[in-house]
Amino acid sequence: MTSDLSPGLWIGAFGAGFGLLAGVGAGLLGRAQRRRLGALQAAQAEERARLEAQRAEALRRRDELQAYDEVLALNPRVGHFLWSLGPDRLELSPHWTPMIGGGAEDRPASMDALRLRIHPADLDGFDEALNAHLQHRQPVFDRELRLQHALGHWHWMHWQGKAVTPPGAEVPDRIVGHFYDLHAQKLAEETLASDRRLFDSGPVIVASLDAQPPYRLRSVSASAAEALGHPRGSKLVGRRLDELLLPEDLPPVLEDLGAVLGQPGASFQREVRLRLADGGSHWHSLHAVIAGSEGQTVRAYLLDVERLKQAEREAARQAGELQVAVEHLTLSQGYAERLRELSEMIQFAASEAEAHELLAARGPQLLPGWSAALMLGGLAGQVERRAAWGPVPAAAVQGSAECWALRLSKPHAALHGAGACAHVEGRPAHSLCLPIPGLQGGAGVLQLTYADPLDADRLRQAEARAAALAETLRLSLSNLQLRLSLQEQATRDWMTGLYNRRHFEELLPRELNRALRAAEPLALAMLDIDHFKTFNDRFGHEAGDEVIRCVARHLADFGRPYDSRCRVGGEELCILMPRIAAAEARSRLEALRGQIAASPVHHAGRELPPVTVSIGVAEAADGGGPAELMRRADLALYAAKRGGRDRIVVWTPEHVG
Structure with missing residues (x-):
């Protein structure tokens, strides 16, 4: 088909069409660019948000680390370090100097310098722990080691750290961490291990010496060598008395010996210091008895009381x-x-119970308006309420893990119940828990609550007073526990575990006065082991001691919790029985006498002859003091002996003589 349009019109039409297509294309291209631009802007906004979140997290982490460092700075036993790996530059906090001694210029400035101060036996383990962490085999670097102190001795420390890798890098460029002073803890562990070894080898040294100068050792128990720091099996027999005691302790012992020599059965007691192999000394309680038919031997019993002396010094x-x-x-x-x-x-x-009652009575005067509870260690993993005032603020028994103060070992405060310990009941305006460490039986906690909101000044004052109260309780309760522990040790007979004569002589007047005031009966039973000298003469003093211990065990299991059982002489024991008349006491004591007679006693692999006791019983009477009550019980005991032994006699006026 032939077109009727001229070439000019064709060209114009083609141009117009091309323009239309170009405009449509340009519009399509503009929309695509705008979409790409919008996506790019969205991605940029998302990246900015991500970077801002990272920055906020980094600032938060920095603030946490700064706060942590501030807490660490308050603890003289914790310091921190920074080791730059490339230049081997080691930076140590000022805590290093009080731990290791010396001046600031003595701090090691590189890891190589630090390694020179590490104990040779700890160096390989230190390097292995460091390499294991750098090679990603361990999440942290963690090692206990000994470093040389400026004074020359080896000082225990604990190092912990973590490698830090810079952004974009593949390997770490530094290690940051902390070092802890472990020396006191290690010394305590070593002392405890030493004490345990000493206990395992037997706490009492038994020895025999010549009863004439220079008083040489004839025999000594196997535990003596190790107890005195010598290798086990070392020869001590043959040593003179002046080689065993410190010079200043020798004259009073010689004076005591001079007063009892030649008198079989005579004895004396004294605290002395025995020489140790390393040149030191240990306190021992010496009980010496003149033995043998002619008094030719000195029998000595030595109990290590060094820890008791240390406890006395610690109490002071x-x-x-x-x-x-x-x-x-x-x-x-x-x-x-x-x-x-x-x-x-x-x-x-x-x-301790009386101390808790004192706190409960005086606590409201110390912190008016506050409710409080003193919780101390009870069963494993628990603390028990021992004193409280105000509305009951906590359960009588709770798990120690429920208290943040015990878990973190620092005070823990909360407002309106937010973040409060699980044991705090209700939602008080203020709650405060303060740990009380260092007590026997485990750490305790002082819990305080206040119902209404307090302004900042009053709250700060209350927190300061609470902290002072907690510290006072820590010191005074630990001091009380030490004193009671020392008092308990001082009133116990070392061989039987029963109360000793000193305690009996203090207890009898108190119980007698109490019985007279309350118009209640009080019975005293005096026991004596029959034919005790025969056991000593036929089987030796060790067999006699075993007989005394066997009878003492029966006494310990006998009677009521408030009956007092004492060893008042060699083979003489007694039982003080409140709120019971002599007739009923005799009935109860018959069961004890029968148990003793029916119980075999073994020593050195053989059974000893039957053991029996004679018992005299007397009842307190108006107008009679402690001496009169003891006299009557003794007279009844003598009557039991005269009547054939292995029997009980109750005092009557017919026994006067």
Whole structure:
């Protein structure tokens, strides 16, 4: 078909069409570019948000680390370090100097310098732990080691750290971490291990010496060598007395010996210091008896009381520390005075229960308006309420893990129940838990709650007073526990575990006065082992000691919790029985006498002859004091002996003589 359009019109039509297509294409292209631009802007916005979140997280982490460092800076036993791997540059916090000694210029500036101060036996383990962490075999670097102190000795420390890899890098460029002072803990562990070894080898040294100068050792128990620091099996027999005691302890012992020599059965007691192999000494309680038919031997029993002496020194130190702490409290004079009075009363309480009652009675005066509970260690993993005032703020028994203060070993406060410990009941406006470490039986906690909101000043004052109260309780309760422990050791017979004569002589007047005031009966039973000398003469003193211990075990299991069982002489024991008349006491004691007679006693692989006891019983009467009650019981005992032994006699006026 032939077109009617001229070439010019064709060209114009083609141009117009091309323009139309170009315009449509341009429009399509503009929309695609705008879509790409919008996607790019969205991606940029998302990246900015991600970077902002990273920055916020980094700032939060920095603040956490800064706060953690501030807490660490307050602890003189914890320091931190930074080791730059490339240049081997080691930076140590100022805590290094009080731990290891020396000056700032003595701090190692590189890991190589630090390695020179590590104990040779710990160096390989240190390197292995470091390499294991850098090679990603361990998540952290963690090692206990000994470093040489500026004074020359080896000082235990604990190092922990973690490698840090810079952004974009594949390998770490530094390790950051902390070092902890473990020396006191290690020394305590070594002392405990030493004490355990000594206990396992037998706590009592038994020895025999010539009863004439220079008083040489004839025999000594196997535990003696190790107890005195010598290799087990070392020869001690033949050594003179002056080689065993410190020079200053020798003259009084010689004086005591001079007073009893030649008198079989005579004895004396004294505390002495035995020489140790390393040149030191240990305190021992010496009980010496002149033995043999002609008094030709000195029998000696030595009980290591070094820890008791240390406890006495520790009690004195804590008493001084307590005094200093109370004197330096930055509190009002009235509050400090009340704290001092409470501290003194707790330290001199007759028991821990009495101390807890004192706290409950005086607590409201110390922190008016606050409810409180003192929780102390009870069964495993638990603390028990021992004192409280105000509405009951906690359960009587709770798991120690429920308390943040015990878990973190620092005070824990909460507002309106938010973040409060699980044991805090309700939603008080303020709750505060303060740990009380260092007590026998485990750490305790002082829990405080206040129902209504307090302004900042009053809250700060209350927290300061609570902290002072917690510290006073820590010192005074630990001092009380030490004193009660020492008192308990001082009133117990070392061989039988029964109360000793000193305790009996203090107890009898108190119980007698109490019985007379309350118009209640009080019975005293005196026991004597029949034919005891025969056991010693035929089988030896060790067999005699075993007979005494066997009878003492029967006494310990006999009677009621408030009956007092004592060893008042060699083979003479007694039982003080409150709230019971002589006739009923005799009936109960018959069962004890029968048990003793029916119980075989073994020593050195053989059974000893039957053991029996004679018992004299007397009842307190108006107008009769302690001496009269003992005299009557003794007369009844003599009557039982004269009547054939293995029997019980109750005192009657016919026994006067």
